[in-house]
Each structure stands twice: as C-alpha cells, then as structure tokens.
Amino acid sequence: MNLDALHRLAELAGIEEGWWDFFGRYRQVPAETKQAFLAAMGFAVATEEEIAASLEEFETRPWRRWLEPVLVSVEKNGPPEVVVTVPQPCEDDLVAWTVEEECGTVHRGKWCARDLPVVAERDVGGLRHRRHVFRLPGTPMWGVHRLRLAMPDGTGQEMTLIVVPARAYLPDFIDDGGRLWGYATQLYALRSERNWGVGDFTDLAELGRHAARHGAAAVGVNPLHALFANRPERFSPYSPSSRVTLNVAYIDVEAVPDFRDSLEARRLFGSPGFQARLAVARNAELVHYDEVGKLKFVVLEACWKSFSANHLEQAESERGAAFRQFQREGGRLAERFATFEALQEFFLRQNAVDGYWRNWPKQYQDPDGAAVAAFAQANRRRVEFFWYLQWLANIQLATAQEACSNAGMPVGIYRDLGVGIADDGAEAWANQSLLCLGVSVGAPPDPLNLAGQDWGLAPFNPLALREAAYQPFLQVLEANMDHAGAMRLDHAMSLQRLYWVPRGARADQGAYVRYPVEEMFALVVLASARRRCLVIGEDLGTVPDGFRQRMEAAGLLGYRLMVFEKDGDRMKRPAELTEHALVAFGTHDLPSLAGWWQGMDVGLRRRLELYPDPAMGEREAAERAEDRRRLVAALAAEGLLAEDFSDGPDLDAARLSRLAVAIHAYLGRSPAKLLMAQFEDALGLALQMNLPGTTDQHPNWRSRYPMPLAEMLGDRRVQAVAEVLRERAWRQG
Numbered sequence: 001m002n003l004d005a006l007h008r009l010a011e012l013a014g015i016e017e018g019w020w021d022f023f024g025r026y027r028q029v030p031a032e033t034k035q036a037f038l039a040a041m042g043f044a045v046a047t048e049e050e051i052a053a054s055l056e057e058f059e060t061r062p063w064r065r066w067l068e069p070v071l072v073s074v075e076k077n078g079p080p081e082v083v084v085t086v087p088q089p090c091e092d093d094l095v096a097w098t099v100e101e102e103c104g105t106v107h108r109g110k111w112c113a114r115d116l117p118v119v120a121e122r123d124v125g126g127l128r129h130r131r132h133v134f135r136l137p138g139t140p141m142w143g144v145h146r147l148r149l150a151m152p153d154g155t156g157q158e159m160t161l162i163v164v165p166a167r168a169y170l171p172d173f174i175d176d177g178g179r180l181w182g183y184a185t186q187l188y189a190l191r192s193e194r195n196w197g198v199g200d201f202t203d204l205a206e207l208g209r210h211a212a213r214h215g216a217a218a219v220g221v222n223p224l225h226a227l228f229a230n231r232p233e234r235f236s237p238y239s240p241s242s243r244v245t246l247n248v249a250y251i252d253v254e255a256v257p258d259f260r261d262s263l264e265a266r267r268l269f270g271s272p273g274f275q276a277r278l279a280v281a282r283n284a285e286l287v288h289y290d291e292v293g294k295l296k297f298v299v300l301e302a303c304w305k306s307f308s309a310n311h312l313e314q315a316e317s318e319r320g321a322a323f324r325q326f327q328r329e330g331g332r333l334a335e336r337f338a339t340f341e342a343l344q345e346f347f348l349r350q351n352a353v354d355g356y357w358r359n360w361p362k363q364y365q366d367p368d369g370a371a372v373a374a375f376a377q378a379n380r381r382r383v384e385f386f387w388y389l390q391w392l393a394n395i396q397l398a399t400a401q402e403a404c405s406n407a408g409m410p411v412g413i414y415r416d417l418g419v420g421i422a423d424d425g426a427e428a429w430a431n432q433s434l435l436c437l438g439v440s441v442g443a444p445p446d447p448l449n450l451a452g453q454d455w456g457l458a459p460f461n462p463l464a465l466r467e468a469a470y471q472p473f474l475q476v477l478e479a480n481m482d483h484a485g486a487m488r489l490d491h492a493m494s495l496q497r498l499y500w501v502p503r504g505a506r507a508d509q510g511a512y513v514r515y516p517v518e519e520m521f522a523l524v525v526l527a528s529a530r531r532r533c534l535v536i537g538e539d540l541g542t543v544p545d546g547f548r549q550r551m552e553a554a555g556l557l558g559y560r561l562m563v564f565e566k567d568g569d570r571m572k573r574p575a576e577l578t579e580h581a582l583v584a585f586g587t588h589d590l591p592s593l594a595g596w597w598q599g600m601d602v603g604l605r606r607r608l609e610l611y612p613d614p615a616m617g618e619r620e621a622a623e624r625a626e627d628r629r630r631l632v633a634a635l636a637a638e639g640l641l642a643e644d645f646s647d648g649p650d651l652d653a654a655r656l657s658r659l660a661v662a663i664h665a666y667l668g669r670s671p672a673k674l675l676m677a678q679f680e681d682a683l684g685l686a687l688q689m690n691l692p693g694t695t696d697q698h699p700n701w702r703s704r705y706p707m708p709l710a711e712m713l714g715d716r717r718v719q720a721v722a723e724v725l726r727e728r729a730w731r732q733g
Helices: 004-013 031-040 048-064 201-214 257-261 263-270 272-283 289-313 318-348 370-378 380-406 426-430 462-467 471-479 517-531 547-554 593-598 600-607 614-637 653-668 679-683 709-714 716-724
Strands: 018-020 026-028 070-074 081-087 094-100 106-112 118-124 127-135 143-150 156-164 180-184 218-220 242-246 412-417 439-443 453-458 486-489 497-502 511-514 534-537 558-561 581-584 674-678
Touching: 004 031, 004 048, 018 511, 031 439, 031 497, 031 511, 048 081, 048 118, 070 081, 070 517, 156 517, 180 201, 201 218, 201 380, 201 412, 201 709, 218 486, 218 674, 242 318, 242 380, 242 426, 242 471, 257 263, 257 289, 263 272, 263 289, 272 289, 289 318, 289 380, 318 370, 318 380, 318 426, 370 380, 380 412, 471 517, 517 534, 517 547, 534 558, 547 558, 593 600, 593 653, 593 679, 600 614, 614 653, 653 674, 653 679, 653 716, 674 679, 679 716, 709 716
Parallel strands: 070 156, 180 218, 180 674, 218 412, 412 486, 486 534, 558 581, 581 674
Antiparallel strands: 018 026, 081 127, 094 106, 094 143, 118 127, 143 156, 439 453, 439 497, 497 511
16 A cells, blocks of 8 residues: 555644654554544545545645634734635625624625735636635624625625634732642542532532631532443543533532422431431442432432422423523533433443443434434433433532632632543534544553553544534533633643544554644633633643643643652752642642552552553652652751651651641742642542552542541641641632
8 A cells, every 4th residue: 555645644634653752762653553543533544545535635625615614813913814715716706704793793894805815826626726815804802703705696605713812811819929729629539427428519618618718719629520320330530421511429419409399309318228328328438429329319300300390390480490591501512411311321221231322223323313302302301300410510519619709719619621531421422523433542651651541532533623613622611611710621732632542452552643732722711711710731741842831821820740840869949840830749640648658559550560561660669769758858958847857658647747738838839820739648648549540450539538528627637738828828808
C-alpha cells in the first residue's frame, strides 16, 4: 500500500507523527494506528482507493461551501473577519447578510464578492473558487450568534459566530492579588448521622457553612456527573454516563418535599427492615453503591408518585410548573438523557448484557429514531421519573451553593469536569456522530502510571466537533459551571491534544490527536465569563510546550502539587511556586499525606504487580525515601519543622499532625492564587481514594472518612491546618 496518502490524511486530521515518552524515547506512530484512528473519525480507509478518495474529499471540502461551520472571534481583536469561498460565476452577485445575536438583536448588510479582498483561490471540480474576506461593521456581544447569507436565487448559507472575551473570569479578590484557600473532598466520602451511606448535597451545604467559619473560600468536590443509575457497580466519577447531568445518588431523600408529603415513602422509610438496611449502609467502612442505590430509588419512586398526583395530574401547582420549566430549559439534551435511563432500565430487566446500548435492537440505538420516540411516548411516566430525579439533584446542588454564598464564600463549590465519558452511557448514545467510539482516551507513561493509562473513555471527534460549531463542548462546560464558583478542567491538555489508544492495544501504544486549541480555549473563556466561574486547568503529566503560558494568558489557573514541585535535588521554596495556579499537597490519584509518607502507593503497586519491571518499584521506593528527606529539609529551612524531624517512614499521630500543619503553612506562603487542603491529609489518614491502573483490586472511589462531618470539622488537627491558613482567608464586607 502507498502510505503517502495515509500519512497526509492523518496529518490533516490532526494525528501526530510521534511522541516523546517520559523516559526520553521517541515513539513513531505506526500506519496501523493512524488507520484505526482515521476510521474512528469516520474516514473510509480500508483500501488504497478509499484512502485516496477520503483525502481528496477532505482537502476540497472547505472549498465546496461558502462558509465554514463556525467562526470564533476574540472581542478585543475588533469586528470579526469572515472568510467566504465563492465560485467564480457568483462573484458579481449581490449577497445580503444578517447577524442574529443570541439576545435577538439583528444586524444587516450587503456585499459583492468582487469588492472584497481575495486571500486564496483553487480549482475544484473544474470550477475556480476564490476566498474573500469581509469584516463585520461592529462586534457583537459575547455569545453564540448566527450569520446568514442570502443569495439572489433564494438560496442561503449559514455559520455559527461565537464572540468571546479575552480572558476567563477571575473573582475580583483574586484578580486584585488576593490569595484564597479551601477544603477539597470526595463528596461520597462524607459521613454524617443522617446520610444514607454516601455523602449527599445536604452534607455539601453543611460543609460549606462550617468551612466558611474556618476561613475557607471554596469547597472542592469530585465530579458530580451522572453515572449509571441502573448499573450501580459503575461508580467511577471519571467514567460517567453523562457530563451534562448530575449523579442522583447524591440526593438527600429526606430533604425532598415529596418525602414529607408521601405516606408511602414515610412508611417505607420507617419500616424495621428498611431501617436495618439503612443502619448497615450508614455504618459501613466503604460506600456500598448498590445497596445505597436500592434504598434511595425505592423511596424516590414513592416520592415521584406523590409529586405526580399532587402537582401534575389534577391541576398543575407551582412546584409542578417549576418542574415543567426545568424540562423546557433542559431541552432535547435532557430529554434524551431521561429517555436513555428508561431504555437502559427496560433492556437490563430482560438481559444483563443489554446495559450497553450497542446491544439493544438496532432501532433503539438511534436516539432520533421512530422506535425511541414511540418508547418515550408509551413510557412517558417512567421517562419523566428520571427527569424528576435530575430536577431534585439540581435543586439540592443549587441549595448547597446558596449555603456557601450566604456564608460569605467568594467561590463556594468548586466542581470537577472529567475529561471524557464512557462509550456505553447516555451521552455517547445521544452524540454518536460526535464521538470516536473505536478508540479510548488515556495517557502515556508518566510519574502517575509508568505503564501508561487507558481510561476507557470515548473522545470527541475534533473534526465532527467543529462541524457542530463546538456546541456540545460548550454545553458540557456550562453544565459543570452551574451552581459553582470554580471548576477544575480535568486533563486540561485535552484542549490542545488527547492521547488516544486503539481498542485492544496496550496503553503505551497510543498516539496524540490534535484539537483546535485556539477555539477550545476560547470556548472555556466564554463559558467562564458567562457563568462567572473561575477555571483551574489540571496540567499534570506530559504538558506541550507553551501550553501553560497559553493557560495563564487566557486567565486559567494552573494546578501544582507539592509532591511534584522540585528543583533538582530539592523541593521548590514557597516563593518559587507559581502565582497563577492552584496549589495542593496531593490529589485523589495519589495517596494521602500519611500514605505518601509511608509509601503505601508503592507497596500497593508492588503487591498488585503494576510495575512493568520490578526494578521500577525498587527505584520508586528509594526515590520516596529521598523525597521525605527533601521535604523535611525544605520545611526546616522555612522554620516550620525541627531539623532533626524524623524522615523515616513511620510517624506517630502527633508527628503526622505537625507535618500536615507545616506543609500547609509552607504552601500558604506561596504566591499561588488558590490553595486546597484535603481532610485526609489533616487527619493523618493513610488512604488513597483512587489507585490508577486498577479496577476492583483497590477500593477506588469507595473510601469513607472514619468520623461524621461535624466531628471532622471540629477535630483539632483540621482546626490546626485551618489556623495556619488564616492569612489567606477572604474577608467579609
């Protein structure tokens, strides 16, 4: 096979020729990988003839249409300049244009192509085409607008025009040089006397109120994305069914008004059998998602019956009208999610393998098909039940953010947006044409996982995303900025490129695929500005040259972990840490402070044989011992620990507490805009919320704190950490 056309098509589609791994070796991407990626993008590449035809079509596509699907323009650059590709016979036509802003304002004008500058030309299909540029007379407001061209023959052309500010939103306090701090937690890990075995939105509100009294400006949580209500064993927050809807496991059932109104719900809840099961779930060391889900669903179904009867079926009440408004605002996207939930439940009851929508009968795999519409109509009440759950979750999350705001927090809830979605979930079913379902997202070998990672997530097709004017991506961004003052963008490098892994291949056998980085950044900036939401880009691992500078210019904070912040053979001093960033000791993919100090992650990887070479484990254990020495030396140099503080792996509780206080005081002296403290670090808990590279070998996403939230917040060790961060505290009034 002549590979020149394949390589040319791969280059145009954004598949990079190769990449440098963590060990300094250059990995050339083989032709087979390029072919697999191109096929996943929708190109016909099975034969040499198909490759040639796909290349010809892709190269000429922009010349065969007047307008590109989208133009993203930065406000500070002045009025947008629109490139129009005009066939030569039409260059004398008088073309009328309109721009309809999303607020409804309409602008109009006319031009003739002959009068516009020419920037390129090409023969396509035996006809000369020229590219002309016309400049709008003014700049629309920020937002998503429509540009339309009307030809003399009555035909028309359209494009989406997106106007964005130059920088993302920064709270005034931060923009003026202020430094804030907050608590980071996994919401499911919160324990309280009243929750049902998993932390919930009421716990989040309570945490916000108490954290504000400590001086915290933010409360960071794991992704709140919708998981799989019908498949509770699928509980990873970073492998969601949908990123535009919420995880209903976090609903506080007893706070739902319909719980109080439903005699059936209260009888179920009060029954001895239910209370016995609830006590087991509440007291469990780990979250038992299956049992918690069953307990919540049976009572929420009774709540739905009560709500339907009292607020929808007879006369629509004020609450009923609010629910209908929520449905209208969610639109087609929310309806598809609710329909998917009902469909998946229906098919799972028939066969366990039918949890994956590709195993459903063909007619139900098309979300816009007649069979799906008929199912939704015939099962309207069940579809609306899943819509009702989303409504409840949305209300309770809003209440939690309101609690933070009422306590005076300048940020409040700090949400987390995962990098991708599971290919068998609702979002993948609803957006099949926008995704590459034959590959998965991952990461090459790096310090977090020396064998590389395959996250099993379906990536957006960058070409299809642009054809859709980036609206699906913008919807995901804005959904995760709702009821939040800040958002973490997981694996922020996905704005520029993503590491794809062919299905069935080892994680280190992937390749990078480029994304339209300027447009992707611009959309994050737009969403941030419109939602007034601070954005933190998680820029750990392999970071492209210039990427962090681009983040800073766009107003996105970086993400720095103390365990990785070294300068040669020493830890960086506080003043050397980046100002335009969030700083923390560790993260959910690393062990807690106590676990890191003991080397529990190294021990786990050794026991589970996760190192490609056992010698790697030995080297990492030795490096950890050196890191303990470096950390003690750095803290002692700042006068925060005694120079003779033990750097051995075993520390008692008192010394662990002193170490935690010293570390947070050290980080508190940095110029970083935001600092996040984890409860497990302050409490000296040896645990790891997630061990990358494992599934059921480690209790990922299930660990709970050993004490109730109120007791944890009042613990002297947590109070001691808060005390050293007081100087970073926001000031009310």
